[in-house]
Amino acid sequence: MNHTNLTILSVISNFCIVILKLVVGFLTGSVAVISEGIHSSMDFFASVITFFSIRIAERPADEDHPYGHGKAENIAGTIETLLIFVAGIWIIIESINKFTHPHEIKFPALGIAVMLFGALVNVIISRIINRAAEKANSVAMKSNALHLFTDVFTSLGIAASLLLVHLTGWLWLDPTIAIMTAIYIMFEAWKLLKESFPPLMDKRLSRKEEEEIKRIILAHKEEFIEFHDFRTRRAGAEEYIDFHLVVPSELTIEKGHHLCDEIEGEISRYYSKAQVLIHLEPEEERVYLRNV
Missing domain, CATH: 3.30.70.1350 (Cation efflux protein, cytoplasmic domain)
Structure with a gap:
């Protein structure tokens, strides 16, 4: 499967997962599920950016760009990481609001099922894309694979938190897990930013x-x-x-x-x-x- 088809597959899978998570998040009233839906929506936009950046980067050198269009991937990777930071801040704000205004989570089994389904889909897609990214040494594809892979862990963590809230009745677990999710994805974004941004300044190889x-x-x-x-x-x-x-x-x-x-x-x-x-x-x- 070529790079274009891989990114299209990523876009379609992300779109479906985003819709599922957001709908179930609002049905259950779980800020953790909604935050994960927002996180996945960032992945969706990142996949779209990756799709266009790879198409641009693969263009041959021309009169206006004698050194080619390779930096389009680095620009895309940088934009994607900034989107993750925005999502992380939004999640933390919503979680703090949930601490002050807690309410019961409805249909926890539905939320757990969607989180597990999203994790399964993303672990498969992320591995396929990461393999292709390593082979092509593509920053944009690596960042896309990272987005999907972080979704796996955050989805599993939120599924576990929903189960614990259901079993214990501890409503504070929901926003707590959401904040931990936000911190985790922002940390991963920082590591990716250190890889995607320096080439824009023509940093030397290692x-x-x-x-x-x-x-x-x-x-x-x-x-x-x-x-x-x-x-x-x-x-x-x-x-x-x-x-x-x-x-x-x-x-x-x-x-x-x-x-x-x-x-x-x-x-x-x-x-x-x-x-x-x-x-x-x-x-x-x-x-x-x-x-x-």
């Missing part, structure tokens, strides 16, 4: 990733003198790597080009969507620049 790339370059150290001005960044599912490679002055253009092709090919095996730019410098130029 040290581990850069060390692996340098190891590939140095595997050819017998054929060049040194390399410098090494830079990396990520945009969506693509990595951009560029550096200057100093080679012996007697090296022919053909051999220099072949060396660059070999290095680029090996880096591409490590990062399938890597965009590698190597600037060749003859040794004489390096000496000249150093003496200027």
Whole structure:
């Protein structure tokens, strides 16, 4: 199943679950169920954003966007996390209101059944999307899978709280679980924000990733003198790597080009969507620049 079909599947499943949770939430009067419906509605909007962001990100480079459209995924991931923060704040406000105005929960069995059904659907869909996201190194798809996976835990927690409220009559459990749900999803959103936002500022790849790339370059150290001005960044599912490679002055253009092709090919095996730019410098130029 391709990425577009996966995101459509996510949109449809989220829409159905949102409707179920909100309807049952208002029927039962449970702020925890309603809050979970709001959480799922954020997942629905996130899936819609993911659908459009992936379609944009997959567009080839054009005259106005010579570096491609990869950052559309990072923008989408950032927007999705901000939506989760908004949902979390709303849930906390509603839960505090429920503490001051408690009321009995109706039809708890119905609420429990919907929560368990939503958890089952989301665990299946999230695993499918996450597998595809890891393969494609897609930030937008990873964030979408995370949305769905957090729904699994929050749905199970709320199902347990409804059961406890029914068995004990402790109405304060409902808003308490809702607040805990809000804190949890906001914490997960913060972790995702740290992954999706930095590439918008052209943050370098991790040290581990850069060390692996340098190891590939140095595997050819017998054929060049040194390399410098090494830079990396990520945009969506693509990595951009560029550096200057100093080679012996007697090296022919053909051999220099072949060396660059070999290095680029090996880096591409490590990062399938890597965009590698190597600037060749003859040794004489390096000496000249150093003496200027």
